[in-house]
Amino acid sequence: MRAQPKAQLNRARDLDRNASGRPREGGQIIVIFALALVSIIGMVGLVIDGGGAFAQRRDEQKVADLASVAGANAYMNASGSVAARTNAAIAGARAAATRNGFTQAVNRASVNVTVDLLSSGARVRVGLTGPHDNSFARVMGMNSWDVSVSAAADAAQVDTAIGAAPWIMNIGAFNTDGSPKYTSSNPIAFGEGNGDYPTSSTDIAWTDYNGSNNVNTHEVSDIISGDNVVTATMDFDQYIGQHNSGFHNELWGDVQDHLAGQDVPIPVTGPCPAGSPNPDGCFKGWAMFHVVSASGGSDKTITGYFLGDFISQPLTVGQCTAAQQAAGTCGVIDPNSPLNNFFVRLSE
Numbered sequence: 001m002r003a004q005p006k007a008q009l010n011r012a013r014d015l016d017r018n019a020s021g022r023p024r025e026g027g028q029i030i031v032i033f034a035l036a037l038v039s040i041i042g043m044v045g046l047v048i049d050g051g052g053a054f055a056q057r058r059d060e061q062k063v064a065d066l067a068s069v070a071g072a073n074a075y076m077n078a079s080g081s082v083a084a085r086t087n088a089a090i091a092g093a094r095a096a097a098t099r100n101g102f103t104q105a106v107n108r109a110s111v112n113v114t115v116d117l118l119s120s121g122a123r124v125r126v127g128l129t130g131p132h133d134n135s136f137a138r139v140m141g142m143n144s145w146d147v148s149v150s151a152a153a154d155a156a157q158v159d160t161a162i163g164a165a166p167w168i169m170n171i172g173a174f175n176t177d178g179s180p181k182y183t184s185s186n187p188i189a190f191g192e193g194n195g196d197y198p199t200s201s202t203d204i205a206w207t208d209y210n211g212s213n214n215v216n217t218h219e220v221s222d223i224i225s226g227d228n229v230v231t232a233t234m235d236f237d238q239y240i241g242q243h244n245s246g247f248h249n250e251l252w253g254d255v256q257d258h259l260a261g262q263d264v265p266i267p268v269t270g271p272c273p274a275g276s277p278n279p280d281g282c283f284k285g286w287a288m289f290h291v292v293s294a295s296g297g298s299d300k301t302i303t304g305y306f307l308g309d310f311i312s313q314p315l316t317v318g319q320c321t322a323a324q325q326a327a328g329t330c331g332v333i334d335p336n337s338p339l340n341n342f343f344v345r346l347s348e
Helices: 006-019 025-077 082-099 136-140 217-225 250-258 322-327
Strands: 110-118 121-133 144-157 160-162 167-170 188-192 203-206 231-233 263-271 280-295 301-306 342-346
Touching: 025 082, 025 110, 025 121, 025 144, 025 342, 082 110, 082 121, 167 280, 217 250, 250 280, 250 301
Parallel strands: 167 263, 188 203
Antiparallel strands: 110 121, 121 144, 144 342, 160 231, 167 203, 188 301, 263 280, 280 301
């Protein structure tokens, strides 16, 4: 009898091992693949459903923006008391949200509208939440998740300066049409005449915005460095000239260190009304000013130029103060205001 080749014997032994019931490697791979497939589907689901949620959030943000502006517009145009305006704002915001597919408690949507009173108007906030029904992510046990956005719009009268530079300039620096005499093509060194208010087109005067006592060097220095952010409410023809009491020599270096190369809003003053105890130094409006440099010593100048026309109104609207809350004047919009600068705008 002839002997079998070695290769045939090895093959026979392998067949015997498989026939004996020992697991094959191919079966293990199938199990691992099945488990991995679930994870892969879950991860793909998160990506796809996450993208859908992002698109939904973008659409919701548009609705929230529109609703907050609609509410602010309703507050501005409603008549009557602050309470009546507030109710009109809430109703207007909710109606705008409904027109764009979001109604409170319908299809699990949430529409939250609040009204915060400002010094002369209100801020209408709208929060929207809507469910995003998932598809692939259900494999991971996440059937849906909420998508939330928020927006705010102001309806107000401009009345307040926020973050202004601590010096005032003269209205003579502008032409009769409001255009500046000193622009980037002809910057100039504005000097300090050490008066209570600027008396010429190239004069300046320091201010700490309290309007009653001598300018405090340290207080003005903190404004320049940003440690004290100015928030000051001013009326047209209000006297804002200061009692300078000195040149405040260290302030020139502060301007050079902190404001050189910066754009800052500057209050502009001019002649006071007839009968006023002050001939000049009354608030007329604002202008944006670019600071090139500042020099102390014998110079005492701030070199720069105006970035745009003179604006005959304050800069922005302020928050409601404790005094206004006590007096019950928060949120009031005066149709007879001499400022006559009403606005509705997205603020957040």
